Amino acid sequence: MSAPLSIQVVSDGRTGIQNQALGLAEAVARLTPAEITISHVRWKPLFDRWPSALKTPAMLASGSFDPRAVTAWPDLWIATGRASLPLSARLHGWSGGRTFVVQTQDPRWRNAAYDMIVAPAHDGLAGDNVFEIVGSPHRVTPERLAQAAPAFADRITPLPRPRVAVMIGGRSRAFDLTAEHAARLADQIAEAVQAAGGSLLLTFSRRTPDAARAIMTQRLAAVPGWIWDGTGDNPLFAMLHAADHVLVTEDSANMATEAAATGKPVHILPMVAPMIARGAGGKFARLHDSLAELGIARPFDGTLETWTYSPLNETERAARAVLEAMRAR
Secondary structure (H helix, E strand, O other), X not given: OOOOEEEEEEEOOOHHHHHHHHHHHHHHHHHOOEEEEEEEOOEOOOOOOOOHHHOOHHHEOOOOOOHHHOOOOOOEEEEXXXXXXXXXXXXXXXXXXXXXXXXXXXXXXXXXXXXEEEEEXXXXXXXXXXXXXXXXXXXXXXHHHHHHHHHHHHHHOOOOOOEEEEEEOOOXXXXXXXXXXXXXXXXXXXXXXXXXXXXXXXXEOOOOOHHHHHHHHHHOOOOOEEEOOOOOOOOHHHHHHHOOEEEEEOOOHHHHHHHHOOOOOEEEEOOEOOHHHHHHHHHHHHHHHHHHHOOOEEEOOOOOOOOOXXXXXXXXXXXXXXXXXXHXX
């Protein structure tokens, strides 16, 4: 029997970034025997914002993955995020061509240096090594959601249906969540959940402004359910498993794609687009249009209408493409 495929997952360690690479690695491992190693790349503060072309391993922070210490390169390297680029782009040379290099998202630097770029279709990236998917790779599968449920069953099972999972994002280059808008969203969500006689399962992003978080928590406190305060284990997967509807703010491709993998109706919540960044939200609109065309998502209209669709499984499609490209090489 041949040895399992060795996969190195590389990112700066932030959950939303790491989960793209890890989700793709796990999808590969579901298709073929594999061993996954997770590594983080961090640069010394002085060099963190330097251009990728100028960074060298000597500039890596203590505790970071360091190519100088590698004794055996992996079969497959899957990386995500700006911090990983100076390593990913040079990996063919360091590994003697042994390692197949995959970068998720649009690297925007030396795009020809990677064997494959798994890129969101809404970014409009083109190239011989580009494999487009709807949204982003992630870790959500029906099996993983079901596995997460028992740990939170005491908290979630007694809640009345329909259960409404709400994923709130926050401030980004293209969007904002002001206190005033957070109050409006909270009131609309509360009205919809109460009209349906259901309950709320709400999580906030690390990007959610403190004022918006406080206002939404206060205005939704009387609605039956659970507003996770960030303490203890993250219940998101259990919430998605239990939900009958998923509401997600429009600022995150990751959250929308994760919601689309559940098979539950996905309602898109509007955010505030600052005047200076109005054009930056176009790629998110393209993603939401794609999800709408697939029958997955609709703009939230204040009601909890139900519809069905086949769960989106783009991460596995990308994993199959990675294995096919590795075999072809």
